[in-house]
Amino acid sequence: MNLFIDQNSQYTSRSQIARVMTEGWAATNLYCPNCGHHALTQYEANRPVADFFCSICRDDFELKSSSRAFGRKMANGAYAAKMQKLVSDTTPNLVLLRYDLSRRQVRDLTCVPRRFFVHSIIEARKPLAETARRRGWVGSNILLHLVPKVGRIDLVRNGEVMDRRAVLERWRKTAFLERNTGTARGWLVDVMICIENLEKETFSLNDIYECEDRLEQLYPGNQHVRAKIRQQLQVLRDNGYLVFLGNGEYRRNT
The missing domain is CATH 3.40.210.30 (Dam replacing family, catalytic PD-(D/E)XK domain)
Structure with missing residues (x-):
């Protein structure tokens, strides 16, 4: 180049x-x-x-x-x-x-x-x-x-x-x-944004729950935001973006 x-x-x-x-x-x-x-x-x-x-x-x-x-x-x-x-x-x-x-x-x-x-x-x-x-x-x-x-x-x-x-x-x-497309991709990216805003390499499930209000505003039709957060964390873990450490602890793999 x-x-x-x-x-x-x-x-x-x-x-x-x-x-x-x-x-x-x-x-x-x-x-x-x-x-x-x-x-x-x-x-x-x-x-x-x-x-x-x-x-x-x-x-x-x-x-x-x-x-x-x-x-x-x-x-x-x-x-x-x-x-x-x-x-x-x-x-x-x-x-x-x-x-x-x-x-x-x-x-x-x-x-x-x-x-x-x-x-x-x-x-x-x-x-x-x-x-x-x-x-x-x-x-x-x-x-x-x-x-x-x-x-x-x-x-x-x-x-x-x-x-x-x-x-x-x-x-x-x-x-x-x-x-993923549409809302499904939106959830994944928005949870990734929440993780990055924590400014921690290792974080807990309770840490990410602090984003609950923001995600409720972005997805007002969803009544089970915490369950949706856990679902996104599992997808991110399964695709190598996160490492699950056990006991509700995660580490960014980026």
């Missing part, structure tokens, strides 16, 4: 130059972190679904670029469309690229597998004002700070290219989430 960005562009706008440069770099250098194929193929311009796809496994990827570090949340498209993608399970994988124009270099490159995009990670923005051209339109934010660390896979970190085999291994580590 060559981190140098070609600055040749016909545009004069800084934002347009950055977009063309980063898309061109991605088309030349990005590989598929799902199947390991050496390159991704760029979709035609202005495609609403995604920016790139893998010709082997057919996974889609959406590229977001910035000269600054990505914060706790990132603006995205229309909220209704984003929710529909979650329902239909057509959300693309997200690629976050941070670049340094002065160095003409990619500094950070992180992939978030689409399996981590669940309802709780998408936030509706305030509707546009009545005076706006698209009055009433509701956009969305992706709450990046809620994505578990295991779901933020670095391909480049501080200008250093990560080992490709390690990237593929990390990607496969949570592939079991793909066997």
Whole structure:
């Protein structure tokens, strides 16, 4: 992977130059972190679904670029469309690229597998004002700070290219989430978020029960939240994300 960005562009706008440069770099250098194929193929311009796809496994990827570090949340498209993608399970994988124009270099490159995009990670923005051209339109934010660390896979970190085999291994580590869709996947990811928020490598069942109120708010139709938590912990244990230590104690295996 060559981190140098070609600055040749016909545009004069800084934002347009950055977009063309980063898309061109991605088309030349990005590989598929799902199947390991050496390159991704760029979709035609202005495609609403995604920016790139893998010709082997057919996974889609959406590229977001910035000269600054990505914060706790990132603006995205229309909220209704984003929710529909979650329902239909057509959300693309997200690629976050941070670049340094002065160095003409990619500094950070992180992939978030689409399996981590669940309802709780998408936030509706305030509707546009009545005076706006698209009055009433509701956009969305992706709450990046809620994505578990295991779901933020670095391909480049501080200008250093990560080992490709390690990237593929990390990607496969949570592939079991793909066997679930909709609410079932949402429960798993939300319990993973609760576990990470504990900031403990080893935790107890009582520790995770502290998330009961939050999960009740996310799933108001469920009257047996504690039983549902225990079910998710068992699934996470069976798939190697957790190690059960006995007596209601667990250890993160990440």
